[in-house]
Amino acid sequence: MGTDASSQRSIARAAVLLGKIADAKDFTILKLLPDPRGCCCFHCWPHTWAAINDFIAPDGPIPDEGDVPIHVGESEYVLECHESGPEIVVYLGMATASIALIKSVVDLIAVFLMKRAGGGSPLSFAD
Secondary structure (H helix, E strand, O other): OOOOHHHHHHHHHHHHHHOOOOOHHHEEEEEEEEOOOOOOOOOOOHHHHHHHHHHHOOOOOOOOOOEEEEEEOOEEEEEEOOOOOOEEEEEOOOOOOOHHHHHHHHHHHHHHHHHHHHHOOOEEEOO
16 A cells, blocks of 8 residues: 555554554555445444454454554554544564464454455455
8 A cells, every 4th residue: 555645644543552653664554445335434334343343352442433553472553443444554664574463464354354245345455
């Protein structure tokens, strides 16, 4: 994902939550989009967000239209809830991502995909 104004805001919020410097080159953002486009808030996706809150425990729950840091061993990332679709903001820093971090992010995406496949609009990734 590029470093447009929205991405910069996501990186700045994640940097504060993770206690890092907000340098775009140290972060990557995965944006999940509903297809067709629509609202992705807690009110429109109640079962999906309930499953996500169960999955991220004890790091959550994520607030409606909010964000939460997720801890995976020594690594961290941030999950953001947006009406336009959830974002996962991963801090990579100067190090290579750990296998545990990658697995955690992939597992979180899998929960979103499984819940959306059974409960409404499927998801895709932003370019």
